[in-house]
Each structure stands twice: as C-alpha cells, then as structure tokens.
Amino acid sequence: MARPHKRFVCQACGSVSSRWQGQCADCSEWNTIVEEAPSTAATPFQAKHNLQGGGRAIEMIGLDSEVKLPDRMTTGIAELDRAMGGGFVEASATLFAGDPGIGKSTLLLQAAARLALAGRGVAYVSGEEAADQVRLRARRLGLGAAPVRLAAATSTRDILTTLSMGPPPALLVIDSIQTMHSDLIEGAPGTVSQVRASAQELIRFAKERGTAVVLVGHVTKDGSIAGPRVLEHMVDTVLSFEGERSHQYRILRAVKNRFGGTDEIGVFAMDEEGLSEVANPSALFLTHREEGVTGATVFPALEGTRPVLVEIQALVVRLASGATPRRSVVGWDSGRLAMVLAVLEARCGLSFSSAEVYLNVAGGYRVQDPAADLAVAAALVSALSERPVPADAVAFGEIALSGEVRPVAHAALRCKEAGKLGFERALAPASVGKDAGPLRVSGFKTLGALVDHLLGRG
Numbered sequence: 001m002a003r004p005h006k007r008f009v010c011q012a013c014g015s016v017s018s019r020w021q022g023q024c025a026d027c028s029e030w031n032t033i034v035e036e037a038p039s040t041a042a043t044p045f046q047a048k049h050n051l052q053g054g055g056r057a058i059e060m061i062g063l064d065s066e067v068k069l070p071d072r073m074t075t076g077i078a079e080l081d082r083a084m085g086g087g088f089v090e091a092s093a094t095l096f097a098g099d100p101g102i103g104k105s106t107l108l109l110q111a112a113a114r115l116a117l118a119g120r121g122v123a124y125v126s127g128e129e130a131a132d133q134v135r136l137r138a139r140r141l142g143l144g145a146a147p148v149r150l151a152a153a154t155s156t157r158d159i160l161t162t163l164s165m166g167p168p169p170a171l172l173v174i175d176s177i178q179t180m181h182s183d184l185i186e187g188a189p190g191t192v193s194q195v196r197a198s199a200q201e202l203i204r205f206a207k208e209r210g211t212a213v214v215l216v217g218h219v220t221k222d223g224s225i226a227g228p229r230v231l232e233h234m235v236d237t238v239l240s241f242e243g244e245r246s247h248q249y250r251i252l253r254a255v256k257n258r259f260g261g262t263d264e265i266g267v268f269a270m271d272e273e274g275l276s277e278v279a280n281p282s283a284l285f286l287t288h289r290e291e292g293v294t295g296a297t298v299f300p301a302l303e304g305t306r307p308v309l310v311e312i313q314a315l316v317v318r319l320a321s322g323a324t325p326r327r328s329v330v331g332w333d334s335g336r337l338a339m340v341l342a343v344l345e346a347r348c349g350l351s352f353s354s355a356e357v358y359l360n361v362a363g364g365y366r367v368q369d370p371a372a373d374l375a376v377a378a379a380l381v382s383a384l385s386e387r388p389v390p391a392d393a394v395a396f397g398e399i400a401l402s403g404e405v406r407p408v409a410h411a412a413l414r415c416k417e418a419g420k421l422g423f424e425r426a427l428a429p430a431s432v433g434k435d436a437g438p439l440r441v442s443g444f445k446t447l448g449a450l451v452d453h454l455l456g457r458g
C-alpha cells in the first residue's frame with residue numbers, strides 16, 4: 001500500500017501544502033504551518049473513494065429522541081439572565097463583545113460576584129487591569145466580599161494549568177480575549193491567529209470541564225482590532241453590549257445563541273454603583289420630552305417580547321441650492337432612512353432633495369424593529385412642515401416601496417405599553433383596528449394618508 005503523504009496545515013487559515021514553509025502562501029502568516037499526522041490505514045472502500053481510514057462507528061439517533069436541556073446558572077441580575085435566555089449555560093463559551101469603555105468588565109464583575117456569593121466557583125482573569133485595580137473596582141461596587149478567584153494573567157497555558165489543579169470553576173471570565181496569549185503558536189496577542197488559538201484552548205477547557213467560559217472581546221467601529229469577528233462561529237453565544245458612551249443606558253443583546261432565542265434584550269444604566277438594571281426602559285428613554293416640538297415622534301419598539309418606547313427626532317435643514325445635502329443617522333439604519341425619504345418624495349410629493357436630513361434616536365438607543373418606518377416618516381414630515389406630531393400619539397408601522405403601510409407584529413402589546421405611559425392615540429397601519437387596547441387608533445393604508453393627516457389635509 002502506498003505510504004500516506006505528509007500534510008502541512010496552516011494553523012491560521014487551514015490551507016494544506018505538501019511541504020513545510022516559513023510563511024503560508026495563502027494567508028501570508030509567518031510560522032503557522034504545522035505537520036499533521038498522516039491518517040491511519042484505510043479500508044479498500046475508503047481507499048477507492050479517497051476517504052480517511054481508522055474512524056470509529058458513531059451512534060445515529062432520531063430527531064425524536066429525548067433532549068437534555070443544558071443546566072443554567074442564573075446570576076440574579078434579571079436583565080442579564082433574560083438576554084442570555086435564562087442564565088449562563090454549563091460547558092459553554094460566550095463571547096461578550098462591545099466597544100471599549102462601554103462597561104463589559106463592570107457588568108461581568110457584577111455577575112461574577114453574584115454567582116460567587118450564591119456559592120458557585122468563579123474565576124475572573126484580567127489581562128487588561130492589575131489585580132488591585134479590579135479589586136478596587138469591586139470594593140467600590142460594594143462587592144469586595146464576594147469570593148471570586150481573581151488573577152491578572154495573559155498566558156492561556158498558565159491560566160488553564162492553574163484552573164486544572166483544583167475543581168473547575170462554574171464560571172470563568174477572560175477579560176479580554178485580545179490580551180490572551182497562547183504559546184502553541186507564534187504571534188503577538190490580539191492578532192487573529194493568537195485570538196483564535198487562545199479561544200480554542202479556553203473553549204476546549206469549557207467543554208471538557210463543564211465550565212461556562214465568557215470571553216470579553218473589544219470591537220471598534222472600524223473593526224481594526226482583530227477578534228470578535230473570527231470568534232463568532234467558535235462560541236455558543238454572542239452577547240453584544242451596546243450604547244453611546246456619552247449616555248447612561250446600555251443594552252445587552254444576544255446576537256447568536258445556540259441555547260435559546262436572540263430576541264430578548266437586557267437594559268442597564270451606568271451610574272456610580274456600576275450597572276443597574278432598568279426594569280422599565282420606556283420611562284427612561286422618554287424622560288426629557290417637551291410639548292410642541294417639531295420633528296419628534298414616539299415609537300413603541302418591540303424587543304423580543306418587551307415593548308420599549310423611544311423618541312425619534314428628525315431635523316430638516318433647507319440648503320441654498322448646489323451643495324450635496326447630508327443625511328446623518330444615529331441609532332437607525334441609514335439605508336432605511338434613504339428608503340423612507342424616497343417613498344415620501346415619490347409617493348407623497350414631499351421634496352427633501354435640497355435639504356439636509358438628520359435623524360436621531362434619543363437616549364443612545366439603537367432601533368432594529370422594522371415598525372419604526374412610520375414613526376420616522378411622521379418625524380420627517382413634522383420637521384419639514386414645522387408642525388408638531390400630536391404629543392399624545394405614538395406611531396408605528398412598516399412602509400413598503402409602494403407607499404403602502406404594512407401591518408406589524410404585536411400592535412396590541414405596543415399600544416398597551418404606550419397607554420401605560422399616558423399616550424392616548426396611535427398612528428398605525430389600518431389593519432390594527434380595535435385590538436389596540438387603551439389607545440384610540442388612527443389607521444392608515446398608505447403613507448400619503450398619514451401625510452395628509454399630519455398636514456391637516458384630510
């Protein structure tokens with residue numbers, strides 16, 4: 001039988017070559033190529049079909065076999081547990097991603113302390129701050145007495161060796177994965193190959209020892225720091241911690257979850273005592289409303305099963321002809337704004353082409369719900385016409401390119417929340433009808449009808 005050929009595999013990009021090279025020809029990483037053991041002898045069938053030999057028979061089961069739900073650890077921080085779908089899952093890996101300074105270390109230290117106080121084994125490894133800094137923060141947050149095992153370290157080998165000596169912790173926080181270093185491969189911490197190799201070792205530990213591992217990952221707006229992107233497919237859960245640093249509010253969102261849904265959010269406020277839970281986000285996002293202001297609409301957004309009222313603000317500035325007008329969006333999708341503007345122009349005869357348009361979602365909140373279209377349109381029409389949207393009204397509905405106002409999910413839930421906060425009317429799709437709970441509904445089939453209503457034409 002022919003001897004199996006040697007295989008050399010790049011550990012950074014996975015490309016296979018027949019001889020060792022210092023630099024990978026495919027991804028240009030240095031010293032990433034490693035010889036892999038040739039596979040064992042193949043059966044004649046495998047040899048004929050070019051398959052590897054030496055495998056074991058695996059058990060095949062039906063889709064209807066019994067499912068064991070993973071054990072979860074609730075932190076007692078309800079907003080965090082909710083976003084994760086019920087707490088940390090044993091033997092799992094979670095990527096906790098967010099902008100630098102948004103509050104990742106603070107929230108995870110709070111969660112770690114809660115679990116430790118509840119009697120779980122918890123280890124917190126900081127590669128960014130000295131142990132004293134973390135202790136000082138814990139003390140300031142009133143968590144100095146929590147039995148968290150704390151270390152400042154950056155070598156994954158040292159960390160895993162240490163943790164393997166005793167019983168494995170239930171929760172291991174690695175802050176951050178960009179500072180970790182694996183000596184299995186070359187390269188500085190923070191490079192793609194280092195981040196990947198370190199994460200691989202830590203995730204293997206999680207799966208083998210039953211630990212819930214949380215990897216903190218910084219993301220930057222321009223994506224210049226390697227890391228979170230390459231990790232997303234390696235971990236079970238990706239939590240994204242969002243917000244504007246200049247604002248108090250933070251939103252935790254699961255963007256991937258192998259153990260649960262991705263539609264619930266957790267809302268927090270950053271204050272002197274760290275991150276506190278915000279059980280009633282609507283009241284918080286709407287605190288600074290003034291009556292009679294043009295260009296503002298309240299939108300009852302839905303996050304998972306939870307309604308959140310947010311204010312949408314638009315400003316339209318007429319330009320002297322000639323200059324290309326700006327469109328600037330904070331907290332919403334700029335493509336979606338372009339679409340709503342185009343429909344207002346093409347179907348309703350309102351011209352924004354010689355005006356600058358600014359759109360802002362108040363409070364540093366980021367709207368993802370497609371039902372925001374109608375609220376945005378109302379804010380734009382109000383800003384353009386300088387007529388305020390009625391202060392007792394909320395607006396929601398999706399807009400089609402045809403100018404049709406389309407129905408959206410959970411109209412009743414949105415209206416109920418708006419009613420709780422004192423609103424009396426809803427500008428909504430015509431289909432909403434009477435299932436709007438406490439609100440009087442002005443229903444619209446088309447965007448043109450809404451425009452007529454707002455301009456007092458119909």
Ligand code: TYD
Pocket residue numbers: 098099100101102103104105106107137141270271272273274275
């Ligand atoms: P941090 O958790 O260090 O952010 P990250 O780990 O995501 O980089 O939080 C940093 C900011 O939070 C910092 O600017 C100070 C602020 N902060 C508070 O306002 N209150 C607090 O109690 C704490 C601990 C931090």
Ligand code: MG
Pocket residue numbers: 101104105106128175
């Ligand atoms: Mg930090």
